[in-house]
Every structure is written in structure tokens, then in C-alpha cells.
Amino acid sequence: MKTQSCNTTTEQELGQCFDRAKAQIGVDEAMLLVTRLLGVSFTELYTERGRVLSLPVVETLNRAVQRRLCGEPIAYITGYKMFRTLDLQVSPDVLIPRFETELLVDVVLDLTADRGRVLDLGTGSGAIAIALSKFRELQVVAVDNDERALQVCAENCKEHEATVEMVRSNWFENVRGRFDTIVSNPPYVAADDPHLDEGDLRFEPPSALVGGLSGLEHLEEIIHSAMNFLNPGGWLVIEHGYDQQTSVKKMFADRGYSNIQQRRDYTDTPRVMWGRAHGR
Ligand SMILES: C[S@@+](CC[C@H](N)C(=O)[O-])C[C@H]1O[C@@H](n2cnc3c(N)ncnc32)[C@H](O)[C@@H]1O
Structure with a gap:
């Protein structure tokens, strides 16, 4: 995992945000964060790369990536974990x-x-x-x-x-x-x-x-x-x-x-x- 931080201060395109998260925490976890926290579907990730995300949304993703880089479990960041076929809420x-x-x-x-x-x-x-x-x-x-x-x-x-x-x-x-x-x-x-x-x-x-x-x-x-x-x-x-x-x-x-x-x-x-x- 790379440990570079990301100080975004403006709205950005979905594709750009996803690529940056991917470079920091890997494709699987970046997908989980983007789909769970931003409500973007897997398909939209590839078909709507140019969609503009507002600053608060960009910051939500950036904060989540930083938490992950600090070692926090992805399940606590997204608030969910799969168990068998059940999508279960989890908290600390x-x-x-x-x-x-x-x-x-x-x-x-x-x-x-x-x-x-x-x-x-x-x-x-x-x-x-x-x-x-x-x-x-x-x-x-x-x-x-x-x-x-x-x-x-x-x-x-x-x-x-x-x-x-x-x-x-x-x-x-x-x-x-x-x-x-x-x-x-x-x-x-x-x-x-x-x-x-x-x-x-x-x-x-x-x-x-x-x-x-x-x-x-x-x-x-x-x-x-x-x-x-x-x-x-x-x-x-x-x-x-x-x-x-x-x-x-x-x-x-x-x-x-x-x-x-x-x-x-x-x-x-x-x-x-x-x-x-x-x-x-
Ligand atoms: C290893 S976790 C298992 C949680 C869940 N069953 C699972 O498998 O994901 C153990 C659980 O036992 C609970 N626990 C610990 N001591 C307990 C006690 N004395 N009486 C009842 N529950 C207890 C904890 O709060 C925790 O939720």
C-alpha cells in the first residue's frame, strides 16, 4: 500500500478520484469505498468516469482512503461486511x-x-x-x-x-x-x-x-x-x-x-x- 496523501480542494471527476484511490489502496478496496460511500455502481465507475463530484463527496472519499491507509478495517469504514449471502451492518x-x-x-x-x-x-x-x-x-x-x-x-x-x-x-x-x-x-x-x-x-x-x-x-x-x-x-x-x-x-x-x-x-x-x- 502506498502512503501518499491526497489534498484535494476542488470538485473532481469520478474517474480521477477512483484512479487516485486505486493507486493508494488497490482496486478492490477502492471499488468498495466508491460504491459503498458514494453510491456509485460498478458499471457507473466505468461508464461515467467524467461525472463531476462535488467537493464534499471528494472529501468523503479522501477521508475514507486516509482511514484505510492508517490501517482501519475496510468493514468499519464502509459500515458493512458480507457473511454468507448477507450484507451485514458492522460498527467498531x-x-x-x-x-x-x-x-x-x-x-x-x-x-x-x-x-x-x-x-x-x-x-x-x-x-x-x-x-x-x-x-x-x-x-x-x-x-x-x-x-x-x-x-x-x-x-x-x-x-x-x-x-x-x-x-x-x-x-x-x-x-x-x-x-x-x-x-x-x-x-x-x-x-x-x-x-x-x-x-x-x-x-x-x-x-x-x-x-x-x-x-x-x-x-x-x-x-x-x-x-x-x-x-x-x-x-x-x-x-x-x-x-x-x-x-x-x-x-x-x-x-x-x-x-x-x-x-x-x-x-x-x-x-x-x-x-x-x-x-x-
Ligand atoms: C468473537 S465475538 C463473536 C461475534 C459474532 N458471533 C461473530 O461471530 O461475528 C464474541 C462476542 O461475545 C460477546 N461477549 C463477550 N463476553 C460475553 C459474555 N460474558 N456474555 C455474553 N456475551 C459476551 C462480545 O460482546 C462479542 O460480541
Whole structure:
């Protein structure tokens, strides 16, 4: 990425602005900014290069490019991130949904019968909960302990006409009833992990990333408590860190889950584990 700055002070042509953004942050991200922030379609980018943009519009684009050059995630600048086929609103109050988390949704859809009751713990933008409720007829409850995250989730539910019950809760504290499947992508990064000072993670809420000193604290609490909230034979499906497979498998086994299985993500990294509650 080049780091030159751009001090435009007059109105400019669309093509000129796009080319400058492209030179600074690359074609893909420049396209995202121009289409999202200026409301210009991909086609117009090429057919209306001569369209004159007003100074405020030019400045909006320039500011966005500068934010990107400072390392801010493109999703926070545009306010959107794709998750499966859903265009989801995101803000710095929520984790930016990851591609690998789409795997959790696949696994839950495989394991859960129609009209099943599903709990998404730590819903953030609502990515998992909304995807589940859109792709299958399920009763979905979404939990987060952060009110701002639940507001983002509510906006996304509204935008996608998804029926999700939202509960503000410290994990299971305010959760009532039992579920056929419990799914969670909890914070699982160790507090001293140097990755927290790199890339997108620098801009994301620590409360969505850090799982205590070891990184395993939330995973342990969820794996332990979920057994009390699952129907007999229900499933717990969780995402974990690249190096946590052995510890997480032991937690599942120690708590008495059966049929423990795992799946690797697109980079061949162990990422998702699930197990069955006893009783059926
Ligand atoms: C890794 S993010 C996952 C967000 C979303 N599910 C996703 O996959 O994009 C973890 C989420 O757990 C929430 N969280 C952290 N501690 C929590 C707690 N004690 N109780 C409930 N939610 C919590 C955070 O606010 C955050 O939204």
C-alpha cells in the first residue's frame, strides 16, 4: 500500500478520484469505498468516469482512503461486511464477522432439525443468529452482554427481516429454557497474544476478542454450562483458536459430551468443534 496523501480542494471527476484511490489502496478496496460511500455502481465507475463530484463527496472519499491507509478495517469504514449471502451492518462495537465463522452455521444447519430451538452465545452483529434464521425455519435466541452489540444485531435483524429473540446476558445468566443446539464464537484470544496489536484486531473491541489470560476462559465457561441448557441429545458447536484444539477437546470430554467432532477451516486450521449432550 502506498502512503501518499491526497489534498484535494476542488470538485473532481469520478474517474480521477477512483484512479487516485486505486493507486493508494488497490482496486478492490477502492471499488468498495466508491460504491459503498458514494453510491456509485460498478458499471457507473466505468461508464461515467467524467461525472463531476462535488467537493464534499471528494472529501468523503479522501477521508475514507486516509482511514484505510492508517490501517482501519475496510468493514468499519464502509459500515458493512458480507457473511454468507448477507450484507451485514458492522460498527467498531462489534467483531467483523469472519469467513471461517460461516463454518459454524453450516455445522448447525446440518445438526439441527426444522423448528429446532437454537441459542447463539455472543452474537455481536448477529451474523450467526441471522444466517440461521434466514436459511432454515429455526427458533433463534441471540445473547450478548454488550448493549451496543445488540443494537447492531437489531439493525441487522430489521434490515434482513430476520426473527431473532435478543437477550442481554452474561453468557447463560438471563437465558431461560433449553435448546436443541447452542452455538458460539466466543472471545478466545489470549490477553498477551501479540496478534492483538496487528491488523484489524487493533480496531476491534477487546471484549469481543480476549478470552482471559489463557484465551480459554470463556470457552471453558460455555462448554461447562451449556450442558445445563441443552435438551437431551442436543449439540454444542463452538469456534476456537488455531492452537486450542487439544484443550477444547479435553473440556468437551471432561464435561461428558459424546460424539465429539471437529472441522478445519478454509486455511486447513482446526477451527470448529461440536459434541452431544447426554440423555438420548
Ligand atoms: C468473537 S465475538 C463473536 C461475534 C459474532 N458471533 C461473530 O461471530 O461475528 C464474541 C462476542 O461475545 C460477546 N461477549 C463477550 N463476553 C460475553 C459474555 N460474558 N456474555 C455474553 N456475551 C459476551 C462480545 O460482546 C462479542 O460480541
